[in-house]
Amino acid sequence: MADPIQQLTAALARLPGVGEKTAQRFVFFLLADRTGAAREIAHALARLADEMSLCRQCGFPSQGELCAYCSDPRRDGGLICVVQNPQDVLAIERTAEYRGRYHVLHGVINPLEGVGPDRLPIRELLARLDGVSEVILALNPTVEGDATALYLQRLISPAGVKVTRPATGVAVGMGIEYADKATLAQAINSRRGMG
Amino acid sequence: MFIRRLTTRAFRNLAAATVEFHPSVNVILGANAQGKTSLAEAVYLLAALRSFRTSQLRELIRHGEAIAGVSAEADDGGVIQNFAVELERGPSVTRICRYQGHETPPARYAGKLRAVAFHPGDLGLVAGLPEARRRFLDRLIFSVSPAYLAEYQAFQHSLRQRNSFLRQGAPDMELLDVYDEQFVRLGAVVMERREKMIAELNEAVDRHYASVAGDGEKPGVRYEPGVSSGLAREGSAADWLRAALERGRPRDLERGFTGDGPHCDDLDLQLDQKPLRKFGSQGQRRTAVVALKVSELEIIARSPGPRPLLLLDDVASELDLRRNRALFEALSVHPAQVFLTTTELSHLPLGPATEFREFAMEQGAITQARDRRGTESP
Ligand SMILES: Nc1ncnc2c1ncn2[C@@H]1O[C@H](COP(=O)(O)OP(=O)(O)O)[C@@H](O)[C@H]1O
Ligand SMILES: [Mg+2]
Ligand SMILES: [Zn+2]
Numbered sequence: 001m002a003d004p005i006q007q008l009t010a011a012l013a014r015l016p017g018v019g020e021k022t023a024q025r026f027v028f029f030l031l032a033d034r035t036g037a038a039r040e041i042a043h044a045l046a047r048l049a050d051e052m053s054l055c056r057q058c059g060f061p062s063q064g065e066l067c068a069y070c071s072d073p074r075r076d077g078g079l080i081c082v083v084q085n086p087q088d089v090l091a092i093e094r095t096a097e098y099r100g101r102y103h104v105l106h107g108v109i110n111p112l113e114g115v116g117p118d119r120l121p122i123r124e125l126l127a128r129l130d131g132v133s134e135v136i137l138a139l140n141p142t143v144e145g146d147a148t149a150l151y152l153q154r155l156i157s158p159a160g161v162k163v164t165r166p167a168t169g170v171a172v173g174m175g176i177e178y179a180d181k182a183t184l185a186q187a188i189n190s191r192r193g194m195g
Numbered sequence: 196m197f198i199r200r201l202t203t204r205a206f207r208n209l210a211a212a213t214v215e216f217h218p219s220v221n222v223i224l225g226a227n228a229q230g231k232t233s234l235a236e237a238v239y240l241l242a243a244l245r246s247f248r249t250s251q252l253r254e255l256i257r258h259g260e261a262i263a264g265v266s267a268e269a270d271d272g273g274v275i276q277n278f279a280v281e282l283e284r285g286p287s288v289t290r291i292c293r294y295q296g297h298e299t300p301p302a303r304y305a306g307k308l309r310a311v312a313f314h315p316g317d318l319g320l321v322a323g324l325p326e327a328r329r330r331f332l333d334r335l336i337f338s339v340s341p342a343y344l345a346e347y348q349a350f351q352h353s354l355r356q357r358n359s360f361l362r363q364g365a366p367d368m369e370l371l372d373v374y375d376e377q378f379v380r381l382g383a384v385v386m387e388r389r390e391k392m393i394a395e396l397n398e399a400v401d402r403h404y405a406s407v408a409g410d411g412e413k414p415g416v417r418y419e420p421g422v423s424s425g426l427a428r429e430g431s432a433a434d435w436l437r438a439a440l441e442r443g444r445p446r447d448l449e450r451g452f453t454g455d456g457p458h459c460d461d462l463d464l465q466l467d468q469k470p471l472r473k474f475g476s477q478g479q480r481r482t483a484v485v486a487l488k489v490s491e492l493e494i495i496a497r498s499p500g501p502r503p504l505l506l507l508d509d510v511a512s513e514l515d516l517r518r519n520r521a522l523f524e525a526l527s528v529h530p531a532q533v534f535l536t537t538t539e540l541s542h543l544p545l546g547p548a549t550e551f552r553e554f555a556m557e558q559g560a561i562t563q564a565r566d567r568r569g570t571e572s573p
Contacts, residue, residue, distance in 0.1 A: 116367075
């Protein structure tokens, strides 16, 4: 087995946005650190791996089978908001404007990166449509987010479910995650039907 | 807007120095390979954030140096504006732009200083590759409508996604419909922008060609959309593009790329309805390029924003006296700050009333600068 430095460097370099160089910087920082950061991080990582998983229904991180949103009976089960990342759920929650449920895709369709529809939990989304009156496609306004939304709309509409997208306001190229609270609240409240 | 003084650092072969420019005409004189074009290139970089002679920014950084820099103090009706661009070597070159001393993202910096460059490489525009003509057209549209940049990039991106999707085995037709829909929507925006700009160019070239050519042949600039022949246009650009994609689908699936669309557009320069790229003489093509460049300057100058600087790199020596005179006359209508490079002062048809500053360039250094009048011997 590789020595611990090499092993951790290789492991960290698998994280999005972290290259070999940055991973190495983290490793040497942890080695030199005297405040116990390495143990603390190791413990937190072990807990994350052992105690957390993705909600069986919507894909949001959860400690049980169902996440806090899916198991909250006060939430409107007739409304599903589809997002690219869990961070988008947090951003939408901060607006306090939305009381429905979510569906996290953990990505968007992207042929250039080899991500086809079969790599995303789309079948799971379609299986949830019973009793749902509206699906909001809150995907980022990128070429990929837009194509994914158009594709989902084609699959969902035949089931007789209304499909909407947040209105303008979220600038082209800006992620849902980074939109400010007021802009995002406004975009969700004035969402438009598709097609 | 004009540049008062310009400072370069580790830029090509230029000695680190500050140059004080004349507000209207600047002539950079010197033998070959002394650094004349490099100085013009430094001015252009500051405005356009790219070079007019290479797409490789790393070439601009002096051999053996990590960072090249250009900065300038410009005068905009008495108001001083500071511009600076740094190029840093790396896996790809990083551009750092500063406006009024503050680091500014390139997209926001662009347009604060504008320039039009005309260099010998442009003379092949009419008969060269369609890519060069598309690039000319797209850059002209960006300079007058900065919003076009995002539209154009979105279209290019959707093209790459569609092509990548076509190359995957057993594609999902529902998803191909989605890529078509997106391609049509984004592509139609590009086609409409280009169509509109070509109409403007056609009108301007029509006015300028005769004065350069000195005869009555009728020029024309025509849009040749990249929709394969045989499909007549009906309705909007979007409808046309949609019909072309539908018809071309089996072929696209077989070849693994998109055969119709704005990425195949061309701009056709004509004389008496005949394409110059096939039938023109070298002289006629050069005349057409001169008329195109004068039109470019005119279209940018009349759009909102700072008055563009004009750079003519070694162009005078490539044109005969009549075209040169016509070019300078047409350009003199625009009160822009001008930068001319030449090996011989006598190549420049500057009348006796024209005041200019002459810079002697030798091995990357300006050895002399003096104010003069007229280049043409009486
Ligand atoms: N990155 C660079 N570092 C150092 N010298 C360079 C670099 N790029 C070009 N040169 C040299 O700079 C000189 C000036 O080139 P150029 O500006 O084209 O001259 P001119 O326009 O006067 O003919 C040439 O001798 C060229 O080899
Ligand atoms: Mg030169
Ligand atoms: Zn859930």
